Amino acid sequence: MPVARDIMTPSAECVGAEDNILTAARKLTDLGVGALPICGTDNRLKGVLTDRDIVVKVLGKGKDPEKTVAGDLAQGEAVTIGADDDADEIFATMAQHQVRRLPVIDGHTLVGMIALADVARALPDPQTGDLLEALSSN
Structure with a gap:
């Protein structure tokens, strides 16, 4: 079974916790992505x-x-996945949270x-449907 490092988009860019939201929005636009990790000045993931x-x-x-700065929108500890965690673990983490x-x-x-x-x-087809259902429920 593939692990996270096999299926991830590598070299994710961060938005700084002290960067304002306008800067963050421009970065999202320039990179053509819908989400960016928030990194602190300590190089730790904030959200x-x-x-x-x-x-x-x-x-x-x-x-x-x-x-408004990006760090203001970071909520507690970031939910992450390890680079060597398999697709089942990724599935479970996404569904749980x-x-x-x-990241x-x-x-x-x-x-x-x-x-x-x-x-x-x-993921095999049945698990994909389970994941989509879990993420779509309230």
Whole structure:
């Protein structure tokens, strides 16, 4: 069975915890992605910022995207997956935490990102349906 490092998108770029949301939105746009890991000045992963976070938690609440920083949107400890964890473990982690994207770490180093589509391609068909159902339920 494939492991995370086999199916991830390698070399994920971070948005800095102190970067403002406007900078983060431009980075999402430039990279053509829907999520970026949030990294602190200590090079530790602080969370994941999604395009939805920007719309709902910043714009939707009338906050200024130039004054709001990415670190303000990091919620507790980031949910991650180990680089050598297999597709079943990735599936279980995504379902348990109701997330569609996971940072992949090797020790404490961010080595990539894995998205729902990556896992769907790696899992047998019945598990893919289970994952989509688990992520879609409230």
